[in-house]
Amino acid sequence: MILMLGGGVFLGRSITKPLSVLARATEAMKPGQLEKMKESRNEAExxxxxxxxxxxxxxxxxxRMREEILDKIEEIEEKNQSLQRMDRIKDQFLANTSHELRTPLNGIIGLSDSLIDGVAGPLSNEAIDNLSMIVQSGKRLANLVNDILDFSKMKNQDLQLQLRPVDIRSSVTLVLALSNSLVTS
Known part of the structure; x- marks a missing residue:
């Protein structure tokens, strides 16, 4: 009887001990514990x-599953760093490009305004209308460039809002004039 009881205890321990080792290993899979798990193996493990x-x-x-998880975590961290680096390059490109677009755009708007004002002599009404569309389109493009710069500032939390009224009538008039020339051709 004692022999059977001793055999039962031995058999029970031989089953439960490996299970408890496996249970501890499973518990060690919590976030931040994966790296430490292999280093802290005991004799039973x-x-x-x-x-x-x-x-x-x-x-x-x-x-093996733990190793694969660690490899994937490392891969994701590397890709995340690469994406952050690319995002900074993109932001810098947008900011630089926007600044570079402003100079010629302001030149086009300024020259067109000067021609409308008669600096080169009198112009026909049709030429003045066309130059006015160039000025308005240039101003719209300048606003888009400013929006890109604002987006960059907003992303860097450096944007300061300047509230002012918007002239919707002139924007609608410009869009209709541009669309009208496309419809008639």
Whole structure:
């Protein structure tokens, strides 16, 4: 009877000990614990990894899964850093390009305004209308460039709002004039 009881205790421990080792390993899979898990293996865990029974196979499979997870985490962190670097380059490009577009755009608007004012002599009404569309289109484009710059400032939390009324009538008139020339051709 004592022999059977001792055999039962031994058999019970031989089953529960590997299961408790596996349970501890599962608990160690919490965030931030994955890296430490392999370094802190105890003797029972190492024996379990070297065995050939189902629990040993499960433990090795579990170990491979942990390694794959660590590899994926590292890969994701590298891609995240690369994306952040590309995002900074994109922002810098947009800011630089926007500033470079402003100079010629202001020149086009200024020259067109000067021609409308008669600096080069009198112009026909049709020429004045066309130059006015150039000025209005240039101003719209300048507003788009400013929007790009504002977006860049907003992303860097450096945007200061300047509230002012908007002349919707002139925008609608410009869009209709531009569309009208497309419809008639």
């Amino acid at each position: 190492r024996k379990l990894l070297d065995g050939s029974d189902e629990l040993s196979i499960l433990m090795r499979s579990f170990d």
